[in-house]
Each structure stands twice: as structure tokens, then as C-alpha cells.
Amino acid sequence: MSFSAVTKNELARVVGNKQCCRLAELAALIKMDGSVQINGMRRFSLNIVTENAAVARKIFTLLKNQFGLATEIMVRRKVRLRKNNVYLVRIPPQPGIDGIFKALGFEAGGFSFTEEGIVKDLISRDCCRKAYLRGAFLGGGSVNNPEGTYHLEIITDNLRHAQDLTELMQYFNLPAKVSPRKNWHVVYLKGSEQIIDCLNLMGAHSALLDFENARIYKDMRNQVNRLVNCETANLNKTVNAAVRQLENIKYLTETIGLDKLPKALREAAEYRLEHPDASLKELGELWDPPVGKSGVNHRMRKIERMAERLRSRKEEHGPKQN
The missing domain is CATH 3.10.28.10 (Homing endonucleases)
Structure with a gap:
């Protein structure tokens, strides 16, 4: 009915x-x-x-x-x-x-x-x-x-x-x-x-209660779905960022070597290689004293810019001729 x-x-x-x-x-x-x-x-x-x-x-x-x-x-x-x-x-x-x-x-x-x-x-x-x-x-x-x-x-x-x-x-x-x-x-x-x-x-007081119960359940279900979608989006964002960071670090390792990086950037790169699945906040807690999320992000951005500059130079000069 x-x-x-x-x-x-x-x-x-x-x-x-x-x-x-x-x-x-x-x-x-x-x-x-x-x-x-x-x-x-x-x-x-x-x-x-x-x-x-x-x-x-x-x-x-x-x-x-x-x-x-x-x-x-x-x-x-x-x-x-x-x-x-x-x-x-x-x-x-x-x-x-x-x-x-x-x-x-x-x-x-x-x-x-x-x-x-x-x-x-x-x-x-x-x-x-x-x-x-x-x-x-x-x-x-x-x-x-x-x-x-x-x-x-x-x-x-x-x-x-x-x-x-x-x-x-x-x-x-x-x-x-x-x-x-x-x-x-x-x-x-x-x-x-x-x-x-x-x-x-x-x-219609009984129908009202049924309506209210269904509405509350529906709103709760929608809220859970929104939270799950948000968490999924954040997780995807974190994973994609970590993959990109690893690619940049490996490129720098193969081209100039991590020992040529400043200490702060070298530590960030090493921590990322050791903990590929960690979030920026989790990486920051590995330092002594700990570094905030924004600080870790700042270092990762520097690594990314450095890798991009090296890629650009390589594309401009092209492969070496024997």
C-alpha cells in the first residue's frame, strides 16, 4: 500500500x-x-x-x-x-x-x-x-x-x-x-x-511519525554517503599526491642523486621513500622535532619544482649525441 x-x-x-x-x-x-x-x-x-x-x-x-x-x-x-x-x-x-x-x-x-x-x-x-x-x-x-x-x-x-x-x-x-x-x-x-x-x-499523526522516521533515516544515509565520498576523495587525493612525489624523488635520485639536495629536502625525500603510503601529517611526525603538514607540503613542492626544472632542461637540450 x-x-x-x-x-x-x-x-x-x-x-x-x-x-x-x-x-x-x-x-x-x-x-x-x-x-x-x-x-x-x-x-x-x-x-x-x-x-x-x-x-x-x-x-x-x-x-x-x-x-x-x-x-x-x-x-x-x-x-x-x-x-x-x-x-x-x-x-x-x-x-x-x-x-x-x-x-x-x-x-x-x-x-x-x-x-x-x-x-x-x-x-x-x-x-x-x-x-x-x-x-x-x-x-x-x-x-x-x-x-x-x-x-x-x-x-x-x-x-x-x-x-x-x-x-x-x-x-x-x-x-x-x-x-x-x-x-x-x-x-x-x-x-x-x-x-x-x-x-x-x-x-495524520501516525503518517507524520512514519514520514519523520523515514526522513531522518534518509538524511542520515545521505550524510554517511557524503562523508564516505569525501573520505574517498581525500584518500584518492593523498594517494595521487604520494605517487607523484615518489616519481619526482626517483627522478632526482637517477639524475643528480639525493645527496645533492639540501638537508631538509633530502630528509623529506628519504621519509617519503621509506613510507610511500603515509599522509603528509604522518610524515611530519617522523621529524625530531615534528614538522607540520604545511611544512612537509612546502618541502614536497620544492622537490617537485626541482624535478620539473630538470625535466625541462633535458627536453630543451635533447638526448646527448655520441
């Missing part, structure tokens, strides 16, 4: 303590997944479609408890792609259905709702704002597994609604943004801290 599905299953079990919160969440669910159907006698019915069984049960329970109208729930199976179940929660035409639209601040027009954005009266309190955000996520949201990239999004087909959702998140200091995706509008968060705060606001 995906991390999104686990999160939605948890949120589907969260029930607002106040009626205003339950109405706000139900309004968001209907706004995201609901549609109005009109029969030949101009009578309305309300259809809400979801692919999550727990979300369907929540919609059914909220509708029954809040309005007490006859409510149906049907299961259909997709014939394409993943072929998973689709759940239809339906309130057929009956007296009192207009009360749902009125309570949620909607007006039925055609096959949708004439109110494009969020009905402000439904989110007048912080608890209701959180409930609406939870309903919007249940209706059209997803969150990536934290072991991959950090991404939480809510998709809606209405730009005004997407903008209102963005403002709702920003009210809670969540830097949400909107981007188009084909015929949809995506409200999204990218940062791990932002996603954690959003999960907390919606009430």
Missing part, C-alpha cells in the same frame, strides 16, 4: 468534534469529487466518487449523520489501467436534498456547483480550516513516499478553488504554490518540514 493510501486511511478515521468542522470537511470532499445530476423532472441527485474505500465510508457516514437522508453506496470496477474499485456515494432525488446544498453553501447549477472557490463561511475558524484542508486532501490529494522526493499535492479542476486552497495553506504558514498540469491545477508543497506541518494540521 502506498504512503498516500496509508495517510488517507488514517485521515478517513479522523472525525471533527464540532458540527462546523464536519460540514467543512464534507464540503471539501463534495467540492473535490462531487457532481450534481438532474433527472427529467428537474430533480437533483448528488454523486460523489472516490477510489478509496475508507474515504467512501467517511463520506457516507458524514452525509447520513449530518442530514439523515437516504444514501446509497455502490462499487464499480475500472476496466482500464489499474482496474481497481471505484466507490460511488449517491443521494438520490428526495425531499430535503436542497438542505445539503444550502448547508454547504452551494448552489446546484447544470451538473456542477456554481460556487467556484471555497465558501468563506465554512472556514471562519481555524478548526474548520484544518477540516477543509483534510477533506480536500482526501478528495484529491497525494503525498510521496518520504524515502523518495518530498512532494505533497492536491489536484483540482478549478483554478479559483486551487487559489483558495493555496491561500488556506499559506494562512498556516505553508508556502504552497499552484501549477497547471494539463486540464488540472495542482496545489503543492515540496519541503519535508512543510509536508510534516501539513500532515499535522490535517490530523
Whole structure:
């Protein structure tokens, strides 16, 4: 089961303590997944479609408890792609259905709702704002597994609604943004801290802990990888420098002899020949008194410059003629 599905299953079990919160969440669910159907006698019915069984049960329970109208729930199976179940929660035409639209601040027009954005009266309190955000996520949201990239999004087909959702998140200091995706509008968060705060606001506390644990493990693994890469790079650098130093020392030995070098350089060359794998710091500790890393490096650079000058002279004069 995906991390999104686990999160939605948890949120589907969260029930607002106040009626205003339950109405706000139900309004968001209907706004995201609901549609109005009109029969030949101009009578309305309300259809809400979801692919999550727990979300369907929540919609059914909220509708029954809040309005007490006859409510149906049907299961259909997709014939394409993943072929998973689709759940239809339906309130057929009956007296009192207009009360749902009125309570949620909607007006039925055609096959949708004439109110494009969020009905402000439904989110007048912080608890209701959180409930609406939870309903919007249940209706059209997803969150990536934290072991991959950090991404939480809510998709809606209405730009005004997407903008209102963005403002709702920003009210809670969540830097949400909107981007188009084909015929949809995506409200999204990218940062791990932002996603954690959003999960907390919606009430997904278990998912939050799982997300946090995975994030900590991922950050620790990345830090270890960085340290290993850094150590490997430093080791390669040390080995390459030692190889180059040995080549220069052997060249000087073959051309002029180490006894022609100044004492400090001769000692550095001899220590390097005796300890080819040692670091500059380790070489410096062989002196009495010890020499610092920069001091050893300075001597090795002098040896390198001396070897380069000799090579240059040899190339300028060319091989001796018999």
C-alpha cells in the first residue's frame, strides 16, 4: 500500500468534534469529487466518487449523520489501467436534498456547483480550516513516499478553488504554490518540514511519525554517503599526491642523486621513500622535532619544482649525441 493510501486511511478515521468542522470537511470532499445530476423532472441527485474505500465510508457516514437522508453506496470496477474499485456515494432525488446544498453553501447549477472557490463561511475558524484542508486532501490529494522526493499535492479542476486552497495553506504558514498540469491545477508543497506541518494540521499523526522516521533515516544515509565520498576523495587525493612525489624523488635520485639536495629536502625525500603510503601529517611526525603538514607540503613542492626544472632542461637540450 502506498504512503498516500496509508495517510488517507488514517485521515478517513479522523472525525471533527464540532458540527462546523464536519460540514467543512464534507464540503471539501463534495467540492473535490462531487457532481450534481438532474433527472427529467428537474430533480437533483448528488454523486460523489472516490477510489478509496475508507474515504467512501467517511463520506457516507458524514452525509447520513449530518442530514439523515437516504444514501446509497455502490462499487464499480475500472476496466482500464489499474482496474481497481471505484466507490460511488449517491443521494438520490428526495425531499430535503436542497438542505445539503444550502448547508454547504452551494448552489446546484447544470451538473456542477456554481460556487467556484471555497465558501468563506465554512472556514471562519481555524478548526474548520484544518477540516477543509483534510477533506480536500482526501478528495484529491497525494503525498510521496518520504524515502523518495518530498512532494505533497492536491489536484483540482478549478483554478479559483486551487487559489483558495493555496491561500488556506499559506494562512498556516505553508508556502504552497499552484501549477497547471494539463486540464488540472495542482496545489503543492515540496519541503519535508512543510509536508510534516501539513500532515499535522490535517490530523495524520501516525503518517507524520512514519514520514519523520523515514526522513531522518534518509538524511542520515545521505550524510554517511557524503562523508564516505569525501573520505574517498581525500584518500584518492593523498594517494595521487604520494605517487607523484615518489616519481619526482626517483627522478632526482637517477639524475643528480639525493645527496645533492639540501638537508631538509633530502630528509623529506628519504621519509617519503621509506613510507610511500603515509599522509603528509604522518610524515611530519617522523621529524625530531615534528614538522607540520604545511611544512612537509612546502618541502614536497620544492622537490617537485626541482624535478620539473630538470625535466625541462633535458627536453630543451635533447638526448646527448655520441
